[in-house]
Amino acid sequence: MLLELHKVTKHFRGLVAVDDLDMGVDGGELVGLIGPNGAGKSTIFNLITGVLQLTRGKITFNGIDITGKRPHEVAELGIGRTFQLNPLFSDFTVLENVVASFHLRPKSSLLDTLFNTGTYRRNEASIREQSLEILNLLGLDKVRNELGKHLPHGHRLILGIARALAVKPKLLLLDEPTRGMSLEEIDLALGAIERVCQEGVTIVLVEHNMEVIDFCDRVIVMNFGKKIAEGPVDQVRKNEEVIKAYLGSAHAA
């Protein structure tokens, strides 16, 4: 198991956002995390990446206990993520956004940076190359000199994915990566996700778009902070609890 959540619980002053969740993701899987709004899906991402503190439970990644680790430590260990509200570096250009995100690998030491040594210059050149590659992969190379704050919504989402890739993650958490995208953008995003998968990166997706979910190896369904179903997509689709959660009990019967 690459990622394991063990009895994870999160309370928000009386509201139980995540309730005693057990969840596991194997290396190389493409897992979908679905459920009605407010089910706790983004909260789980925030708990994994350390943006929120757990009330109870344990999370391990690659054998290491990451419960309570801070977001940048989690990123260092190899987990990349995108955000639902999609913040970005608004005063940087698209290219700068990605270049800045190559903070971890390769890492130049402070002395190297200060004295502009060969190592530093080589690292920066390599980073620039890799950034352009990522932008090409995701179809953003034409807008690479656009300022972040001028980007339309769809581009921002794709930029979010680009940033997460710069971390060279073993596990990628995508929070509604196709929300609000046009059809072509969705195709682009799906292609990118596919290619990332082929590279061996494990992906967990939060999505409402069933087209995207169909690609997943496995789906986990949440409602009111609890896991209500888990398994291959077709199996989950027929699950009564799931139908009840999404469409109401009248449809389940």
Next chain:
Amino acid sequence: MELAIGTFANVLILSSMYILVALGFALLFSIVGILHVAHGAVYTISGYICYQLSQAVGLNGWLSLALTVLVVSSFGLFLERFCFRPFFGDFDRSLVVGIGLILFIQTTIVVTTGQEARSIPSFVDGILRAGPLSVSLERLVTFAIGTALLLVLVWFINKTKPGLQMRAIAQDFRGAIMQGININWISAIASMIACGSAAVAGCLMGAYLNLNPFMGDYVLSKAMILVILGGIGSITGLFYAGLILGALDATLPVFFSGSVAEVIAMSVIIIVLLFRPTGFLGREIT
């Protein structure tokens, strides 16, 4: 005993004046959205205008006071329209405008009246005796006016419609606009009130103590401390902070030398802010 009462009275008066200026400053920050660093200069020039009116023009003390408040409040309108509104939301540039204003005002004072300390002749003379206690009428009247004004302002903010609109803007700017509140109109009123109360404080203190072109700086820093400690957006918090600071100001120098007292006071403030950045009763600043 005499000394204790005297010191106590002093602290009360100073506190009420500081709270008056701080209230105006807080109004300008929460409602007009500007960090009005020139507020101390408004306070200062009010004292000088009053001085000129009563000395050079020879008007009666109370008339000078009333006229000064009128002039400075109108100046508040001018400030709002030309110096605050164009830079709403732009912290950097509103700060520069403020500093420009301070320089302009202070230089004008120095050039016209000179740097030496002056004093406005007292508005009231005489001493009130009640048994073994006696207090100068000036102290009494200053304190009375200051407190009365504070109470009127609190009443205005809490019980009148414009006051309600002000509180709405301070809490949620966008929401208030969408409810149809006329931000320009309310900002103008807020500026008038803020400058007007600073004017009253400036004149009263100019008579009670004395005038110098840079007295606003000290008062401004006191006001900022009150607003930050009390918490942005909370008037009750401001009052608490005013009382606590007044108490600290009065008691600490008894046990420690002046500068050590300052060090202690600053350290306490910093530690409080580290654990409660929003002050005693303030909201999160978005």
Next chain:
Amino acid sequence: MEWKSPFAGKSEKMIKSGVCAGLFIILLMCPLFMKSPYLIHIFNLTFIYIIVAVSFRTIMTSGQLPLSHAGFMGIGAYTSASVAIWLGWTPWITIPFGAFVAMGIGVIMGYPFARLRAVYYAMISLFFGILIISSVKAFETWTGGAAGLTGIPTLFGFSKIPYYYFFLVLTSVCLLVLHRFEFSRTGLTWKAIAQSYHVAASVGINEARYRILASAIGCLFSGLAGATYAHYNGVIGITSFSLMSTILLLIYVIVGGVGSFFGPMIGVVLLMTVPELLRGLREYVPYISAAILLMVVYLMPKGAAGLANSFLSWFTELRKNRRTRDAS
């Protein structure tokens, strides 16, 4: 805030380097033409304040507004001066010592403050700056308190000229180092933190560490400037390191242009040097400063440097167009 991209065009970079080199050479030769020691003194002050203003802005690039910065100049000054006077060490040692003490205190202050959001950091550092001054006043026996500290051993004795070259070289070196930080990955990381600490953390950036680094560097140079000032002037007083001084620094940066590395330099020249040169006008001098301030703020949204940069872009565009026209 809008930043000049580190990927700025080659011709822009060459023009800027050319201007800097030219300026340096001109400054090297200036003392030959300056008869009045007062004029040289103003240049010296300008050099010192440029270091302080640029280091102030360096901290700002990481999203922190260090409203205690003049106070750190004071820490450098008072530390170096007191040690030189009371322990008898030579200024050549006490100056770096003062600078490192300032840096150390900057780091210590940085730790608890690095987790505060921008506004709260600004407020707390404002009070910290006041605390520094109050502490100086409290330790009267060593620092001379409110009256100031006199009799500080000087570096070169009376003549102003050796100081001129010393400060010219010192400022150039400091600027080179600070420039290097800003346009390297460190500067990029600082700017990333300033824009969104959430996103920065998600790509592995340790916000606290970089903010403390910015504080350390900023305070190091501010302390250095303060210490050298102390051993130049022979006399220091708390008014030079007060909150008002820090606010003036902020004004220099804003007027020069927050987004530009050279902005603070322009700000210092416009608002400190020019008024000092016009001292003859005595009380009316602040009117000039006020006029400059109001002019910049109402007419130049990106500050004076923004204006210069716009001119530079326009000029390079013009040259590019002319070259392509000639080619066709």
